[in-house]
Amino acid sequence: MRKELWFGVSLMILIVGAVAFFMPSPADWTNGHLGLLMLALIVVAIMLGFPTAFTLMGMGVLFSWLAYRHANPEIAVAQTLDLMVQRAYAVMTNDVLISIPLFVFMGYLVERANLIEKLFRSLHLALAWLPGSLAVATLITCAVFATATGIVGAVVTLMGLLAFPAMLRAGYSTQLSAGAVTAGGCLGILIPPSVLLIVYGATAGVSVVQLYAGAFFPGLMLAGLYILYAIIIAKLKPSMAPPLSAEERRIPLSGFATTxxxxxxxxxxxxxxxxxxxxxxxxxxxxxxxxxxxxxxxxxxxxxxxxxxxxxxxxAPRAAQGPGLVEMGAVAESTESSFDDLQAPPSEASTDSLQPPPADNVTPKPAAPQDVAPAAQTAAPAVPEVAEAGSRPxxxxxxxxxxxxxxxxxxxxxFFNFARLEVFKMLLASFFPLAVMILAVLGSIVFGLATPTEAAAVGSLGGALLAAAYGQLNYTVVRDSVFLTVKTSAMVCWLFVGSSIFSAAFALLGGQALVEEWVLSMDLSPIQFMILAQVIIFLLGWPLEWTEIIIIFMPIFIPLLDNFGIDPLFFGLLVALNLQTAFLSPPVAMAAFYLKGVAPPHVTLNQIFAGMLPFMAIQIVALALLYIFPGIGLWLPQVLYR
Structure with a gap:
């Protein structure tokens, strides 16, 4: 039996054994124990290969019926069916989820525009002076392309076909090459526009706009740490990342440029x-x-x-300070005089009610409409002044x-010679179109110009225009993109339906209350709870994918945050950074299998796993930095929205 199968079987035996050891005898089971049993069975069923969405729905329906049957057996079936319909309808009416197919469609169109080869080549030549330039160019290309597409499998596969053989031919070590491709390709699930953040926001009830703003700098920090690691390795161990030869750095010039x-x-x-x-x-x-x-x-x-x-x-001229507290009747009268009696004058009763309280025990005389006009004329000159004369230095x-x-x-x-001019033109044709599209989509979201759904629609249009500009927009490309988008979106939406039914069954059985009571009984501090939660998520990333972790376990963690005073936005940023491990940790490690599928035959899966381990360590360092310095993730949302 292969090592991966041994690992999976051992883990399932460990889960079942833990459930059998900690659960009481069946005669003493409560509804809460049934909820924990359902949670354990879900993990085991997914590890056995059952479809996640339908496993969640099946387990949720079965245990919902058990919960309702315990209360009233006569209407248990009707209540269970009502629950299924209500939960499915709630998912269908969730406006946030509309942006998922649009972002996915944008990603597939950009993927088929064949920009990645030009982008990698131009970045490779532009960064040739750096140690480990091929690895750095690979990481930057992955970050840019993953941000534009958000599809991890597509980025890892394309870079595995393009950059991985180039690094091996240049003498780079297999481990460093594999680690750069797999880790860089996974950045798309963290850097906005990320489908992971949309799924977390819909699950936790957190604003996707604030999540996008908060994840921007942590994503750049993680990409920067990857690049720094590649440069340091190339500097300390040149045998792992040898510098490029003069022939590889040479850039051919046109005849006019040579003249x-x-x-x-x-x-x-x-x-x-x-x-x-x-x-x-x-x-x-x-x-x-x-x-x-x-x-x-x-x-x-x-x-x-x-x-x-x-x-x-x-x-620009500074806005002048207003005159302070102005009698509202006077303002109304001033407005009236300014617009040639377009408004009716205030009545005597309304004027009386808006008068300030009397001072020094002097009872003010009620102002009649004719008495207010002189005051309005007195205050009127101060009202139109909204700016100081002249500009400021x-x-x-x-x-x-x-x-x-x-x-x-x-x-x-x-230092800008004709060779660098050729590289700059290559960047103009490959990097800048993608950068403009990404900044337009993210900027419109972050600065409140558009909702995520509207920005995703604009991004889909931008992806179509890019594909058309590069001559790749045809019937086949559109058909394949639409088919893959429908397939991915249907998977995500069915996951939401299954998760909604599962969460309802878990709550009906009292599983959430039991977990909350157990966590609170441990008397943890907020720091201890945060560390415990992230360790659990890190370990769950080994056997499960990020979709399953968010869909199944986030509804369990989110209600506990209020007890420890933790911001769900900050918790979501930590989870998004932590879930990078779901693609890099064996035995699932889907990025490794994507790369293995297109790698040369002599590259083994163990070599790819070995190359991913240093980048997993970097993710832990980034997670610690984000926790120690929360401003990395919270500064931009606080500046823009709070």
């Missing part, structure tokens, strides 16, 4: 500026020079545009930022 370089300068900007009116540019068309100059000046134009907008914002930090950016641009253009 400009030889006649004017190695640097692109001076050469193009001198060639505009020079006598030696006869062999180089003016249109070519203008196009290349426009590409070269793009960074400077972008910086100028951003700093101009920032200057307009920081020097720009603060010192603006000029410091401008000076730093100008210095960076000067250094950039000093």
């Amino acid at each position: 400009l370089r030889e006649n004017f300068s190695e640097r692109a900007l001076p050469a193009l500026l001198l060639a505009i009116k020079g006598r030696r540019n006869a062999s180089v068309p003016a249109g070519y020079i203008a196009r290349q100059l426009g590409v070269v000046l793009m960074p400077a134009i972008f910086v100028a545009l951003v700093m101009s907008l920032m200057y307009a914002a920081v020097t 720009a603060p010192a930090w603006f000029w410091i930022t401008l000076a730093v950016l100008v210095a960076i641009l000067a250094v950039f253009y000093w």
